[in-house]
């Protein structure tokens with residue numbers, strides 16, 4: 001599976017689901033490709049944020065702990081803009 005096929009399969013997995021064989025091929029690619037694994041994490045984070053952002057007011061759904069932890073860990077790794085020249 002190529003990286004392009006993997007990103008298409010990720011989209012398809014959310015929209016329509018994947019067959020067992022397609023899921024196996026995708027998982028195998030994600031295991032060996034750090035770029036696509038990072039893309040999947042970002043993709044899933046975006047879907048979660050979208051779900052929370054567009055939830056009806058007063059729904060009371062809190063951000064998942066894993067999402068908060070992921071955002072905070074990336075924030076700690078970020079370079080402050082004032083140090084970029």
Ligand SMILES: [Zn+2]
Pocket residue numbers: 002003004006029033035036037
């Ligand atoms: Zn890849």
